[in-house]
Amino acid sequence: MESNSHGESVxxxxxxxxxxxxxxxxxxxxxxxxxxxxxxxxxxxxxxVVGLLEGAAQSFAQxxxxxVLFGAIVWDRRRRGTYPAGRPPRxxxxxxxxxxxxxxxxxxVAWLVxxxxxxxxxxxxxxxxxxxxxxxxxxxxxxxAARLRERLR
Amino acid sequence: MTQTPSALDGLDPLLNAPKRLxxxxxxxxxxxxxxxxxxxxxxxxxxxxSKQAAALEAAGYLTITKSGRGRGSVTAYKATxxxxxxxxxxxxxxxxxxxx
Numbered sequence: 001m002e003s004n005s006h007g008e009s010v011x012x013x014x015x016x017x018x019x020x021x022x023x024x025x026x027x028x029x030x031x032x033x034x035x036x037x038x039x040x041x042x043x044x045x046x047x048x049v050v051g052l053l054e055g056a057a058q059s060f061a062q063x064x065x066x067x068v069l070f071g072a073i074v075w076d077r078r079r080r081g082t083y084p085a086g087r088p089p090r091x092x093x094x095x096x097x098x099x100x101x102x103x104x105x106x107x108x109v110a111w112l113v114x115x116x117x118x119x120x121x122x123x124x125x126x127x128x129x130x131x132x133x134x135x136x137x138x139x140x141x142x143x144x145a146a147r148l149r150e151r152l153r
Numbered sequence: 154m155t156q157t158p159s160a161l162d163g164l165d166p167l168l169n170a171p172k173r174l175x176x177x178x179x180x181x182x183x184x185x186x187x188x189x190x191x192x193x194x195x196x197x198x199x200x201x202x203s204k205q206a207a208a209l210e211a212a213g214y215l216t217i218t219k220s221g222r223g224r225g226s227v228t229a230y231k232a233t234x235x236x237x238x239x240x241x242x243x244x245x246x247x248x249x250x251x252x253x
Binding site: 006007010011013014016017018019020021022023024025027077078080081082083084085086 | 171174175176177178179181182183184185186187189190193194227244247248250251
């Protein structure tokens with residue numbers, strides 16, 4: 001009897017720990033629709049900077065784009081009230097892998113088109129492709145987070 | 154006389170309190186976390202959260218930073234190395250107890 005209640009207390013503490021560790025990953029306000037669009041614009045801008053500019057102008061423009069990215073991360077952290085650290089929970093693994101593969105594919109195709117066809121077409125591909133990849137990832141992420149929140153309730 | 158090690162040695166008395174344990178669980182999985190997020194997650198009052206966080210800060214388990222003024226001010230919490238280590242040890246001990 002005593003060992004049963006002891007076991008339940010230990011299990012309750014471990015459950016609380018799991019709930020707390022997942023919270024930064026799954027507790028978040030809905031991502032605004034413009035978020036994916038903004039990533040697309042950023043990617044198109046990056047393609048144009050790499051394809052059209054040279055030397056110091058290119059370096060400055062790249063630096064500005066990196067700063068914009070940092071600004072987005074800071075804004076996202078403030079919006080969420082927290083920022084997850086470490087390995088994502090295993091439930092998110094395939095969504096992250098698909099997003100990374102999608103981003104690599106978009107970058108590869110945009111680079112090839114930029115070399116063979118036109119920088120402007122490459123920028124369009126980078127923009128639309130990144131928008132699609134990020135939008136799909138956000139959609140998948142939100143669905144997984146909702147399932148996990150439900151499980152932890 | 155030497156004491157034999159006990160299975161309970163890794164348990165941290167400070168983390169036996171559910172609210173403090175929940176705070177450290179969130180902080181262990183985040184870079185920093187705001188006051189409002191923790192308050193919502195724990196479902197506690199402002200004063201209760203402040204009290205629990207102060208106890209963890211006094212033990213060196215977390216740091217508290219305040220930025221801004223007035224309505225836009227933000228209080229953020231971050232787990233220290235010591236806090237993370239103690240939390241991980243506490244969790245490992247609990248898991249060990251469950252499997253014994």
